[in-house]
Amino acid sequence: MKLEIRNVTKTYKEKIAVNNFSMELQSGECVGLIGPNGAGKSTIIKVISDIINANSGEVLLNGNKISQMKREIGYLPQYPNFFNWMTAKETLAFMGELSGIPKEELVKSIPEILIKVGLKGEENSKVGTFSGGMKQRLGIAQALLHKPSFIVMDEPVSALDPIGRREVLNLIEEIKKDTTILLSTHILSDAEELCERFVVIKNGTKIEDTTITELLNRNSENKINVEITDKDQPWIEVIKKLPYVQEVEVIGYKIKINVDNIKNNKNMLLKNALDHEVDIVKFDINNDTLEDIFLTLVV
Template sequence: MKLLTAQRIGRRYGQTIALGEASFSIGDRRCIALLGPNGAGKTTTLSILAGLLEPTSGEMLAEGGLPADRRRWMGFLPQQPAFFGWMTGRETMETAGRLCGLSAKEASNRTKILLEQAGLTDAADRRVGGYSGGMKQRLGLAQAVIHRPRLLLLDEPVSALDPIGRREVLTMLEQWKRDMSIVLSTHVLHDAEQVCDDIILMNKGSVVLQGEMDHIRQSAGRPYIRIETEAGDNASEWLATLEKLPGVRMSATSRYSRSIETDDIDGVRETALRTALEGGIKLLAFEVARKSLEQWFVEALNE
């Protein structure tokens, strides 16, 4: 089921196009990675989704009987969240809950649960002005979901976190996406692969490509075998024979290495290893892999 649909939304500042008629949909209980280089239009898109900016063209359609006022069922965390430094973490959370319409008791209960999930229980009664950047980022995440939103928008949510903190946040998102949809912009493609179900790739204010993560992985290209050998005439001759094997579609060549794309990864691998052993070829590297999301990302933007 779709939760929200963007139909040709755009945003101009005079003659400058920040977002050019982007169309996409957000599924219910899905985690969507909003990818793209700096200046691609990601933050503008998130701001329009959150209702902080009005599009100069197009429209947003809420589906499934959701109210037109998106603030009632949406949470948002900007890249650099701001807080009142004189308030404690607990006071910040409870105040946000009351402003979202929760009762005092429910705001207190939600605060306790979310501060624990964010790893801030011990710092709950400290002033936020004394929090580190990573602690403020986790507090912002907890605050954004205090009212149990149906859609959570996150702008670079792990940018200020160390590897342990980033892992904790990804675990939180894995849990939360069971109950809500999540859209997150990120430059950390490894994180997107771990937690996201769908991808929206943007460049120069336009949507270049969108789809399911698994489908994009499968369509990103054939698997390949990377082989490197010790120097020797027999090694270069052997490498040349690999290009003629059934199932080989492409081969990137240097004298003592090959990167072979194939439709028959099992057959080519078996033949290559068997003939290397029979010919006494000394292998330095033999790797079977697919294109990473980062490789696909760079190629898609350059097309």
């Protein structure tokens, strides 16, 4: 499976929601589309899912226009809209028939999908009695019911309480083992937990497309934080003379040490401290978090 988004632009009156956006998604990937609220994430998701049309550009799945390949797409909106008076089984049967799935196939697949999303035993419960997390799991069930090549999720956990959020995150973790996923979110911890690759969008424009490892490595400052005791203050002068140390910042008993190469020099610095019998209270690496980098990119 290969999804190609080529130079997609979408405007609403005079407002540009998505500006010349391009990306690719390969089979087996779980990609996070991340950006602040209003960045254009939901618009891109709806264009990919063929819910709205772009003003220009195209979306291709396996070389075909997305409008011809809707059977291969599973879509989970941010707020799944179900009829509260229907049961879970009736909801999936209704959704399945709308998707053109034969009734005899639905009879077999609905119990299987309810088990997969953790709703076994709830097939005859009315949706109006479901918690937010259960409704979201039912939403994932309807998105997977027709066995799509990939599933598109728009802010799948942003409206949930902590328990519902954890339930759905665990479910997505299971689903991604055998389903390709594009996940939009502004909750960075969720993206970091689920996704191997990130596409960052700001004001409708793609500003990054990278892996978390590459992003963190690129923004590493090569700084080591060391906290020592009062008796070890003379060691600071030793540090300053080390050939691989670029800069030393001292705040009380805490030392920030900028080195040439964090991977090679951290062990050398630690060995030097032990050789000088330094009483180390704390020793850690000062790398930017994903949130730090994200704020730098989008603010």
